[in-house]
Amino acid sequence: RQTRIVQGSSTLWKIFTINHHLREETSTNNKANVRLDATIDMTTGEVLLANDATDFDDQDEWFQAYVPQEQDGCYLDTPDGLVAEAGDSTDKVCWWHMADGKVLGLHQGQLVEYDAETLSPLGIVVHRENLQQRQVMVVQDGTAVVLVDNNNNNNNTKNNNNNNNN
Structure with missing residues (x-):
């Protein structure tokens, strides 16, 4: 702290x-x-x-804050459904308002929460290691963010198909 x-x-x-x-x-x-x-x-x-800044090690690991701007072209008006495909979240920069007014965004492969009034970054919600190879979806009319792991879904689908054949 x-x-x-x-x-x-x-x-x-x-x-x-x-x-x-x-x-x-x-x-x-x-x-x-x-x-x-x-x-x-x-x-x-x-x-x-x-x-x-050169006094500190691991400068490549520093988080460089992206501050959303009203007219930056990265704002998603209605983030309903898929926001980022698995694998493209590392390069994607976008932000949106959730139904409760919270502001979330993708930046440097991480899911970040921003202050609703100033759009200043508040903190990392999901770190890049936990977001890799997952789809990011906004569901239930903007009340929830869901991470979908395609690898687990494929395994579940195969298991369900095998169970249906029995």
Whole structure:
């Protein structure tokens, strides 16, 4: 778990991350690790990042947030039925409103939930490993998302056909 803290005045803001799982090794009272992420000069608008992105390993594994836009051409007006075929969800970018107002979308092979008002990404609903080779369907008038594993369906169909022949 992490918490973000913004500390500032009318001229300078500092953004910190508190990592509740990492503890300071030098601390005798078990304090959580606090990291300065950025400093923002409110007069000039200059943002100074405390950590260069090249300092971190596994940059290929980073999630790059796609923020839906009203006119981006990726919006599905009526997502009833098949949204993504098995195998094409890794390249597909689309988003839609569910019946309850929640906003879901496919991006980088993952099913992502977005804030309904700002369309900012809230989190990953289904990770890419769990979405591979599955169809994504919106059913029951937009009240449910269903993942269909074609491999399991083929096995079930074969078993049902064998049972019908007996």
